[in-house]
Amino acid sequence: MVRTVITFGTFDVFHVGHLRIIERAASYGDRLVVGVSADALNRVKKNREPVFTEAERLSIVGALKAVDEVFVEESLELKRHYIEKYSADVLVMGDDWAGRFDEFTDICEVVYLPRTPAISTTALIEKISNG
Numbered sequence: 001m002v003r004t005v006i007t008f009g010t011f012d013v014f015h016v017g018h019l020r021i022i023e024r025a026a027s028y029g030d031r032l033v034v035g036v037s038a039d040a041l042n043r044v045k046k047n048r049e050p051v052f053t054e055a056e057r058l059s060i061v062g063a064l065k066a067v068d069e070v071f072v073e074e075s076l077e078l079k080r081h082y083i084e085k086y087s088a089d090v091l092v093m094g095d096d097w098a099g100r101f102d103e104f105t106d107i108c109e110v111v112y113l114p115r116t117p118a119i120s121t122t123a124l125i126e127k128i129s130n131g
């Protein structure tokens with residue numbers, strides 16, 4: 001039996017914190033599927049335009065060794081649908097989302113992993129803009 005892991009994120013201005021969570025997520029199973037937030041969803045969630053478009057973010061995440069499949073996450077409300085569609089056995093998220101997806105424990109295991117400290121897309125954007 002193939003154990004499928006699913007995770008979600010914007011993965012904008014891809015950094016080592018993103019890489020680490022993807023690698024750790026992959027270690028929970030045999031196959032890793034990643035939902036990459038649509039540009040429109042990112043606008044709603046973060047109130048800003050992503051630096052890289054969803055097509056670019058999808059290409060970057062999809063090219064990673066640990067990733068088997070990528071798709072566009074259109075809405076936060078569709079999580080149950082995506083978990084079922086991709087037959088995920090485990091949902092992995094960073095602990096900034098701790099407790100937020102516990103409702104899915106009826107259909108899969110839900111795991112929250114500690115975020116990589118001291119790095120974020122927001123901090124990188126600030127650092128780059130301030131020169």
Ligand code: C2G
Pocket residue numbers: 008009010011012017018021037045073076092093094095096097114115116117118119120
């Ligand atoms: N992350 C991490 N360490 C960091 C930064 C991010 O482990 N220093 C993790 C986050 O916890 C998340 C993943 O990397 O699990 C993607 O982070 P974001 O791109 O910020 O994702 P987000 O916009 O929170 O989208 O449906 C859920 C959302 O789509 C998650």
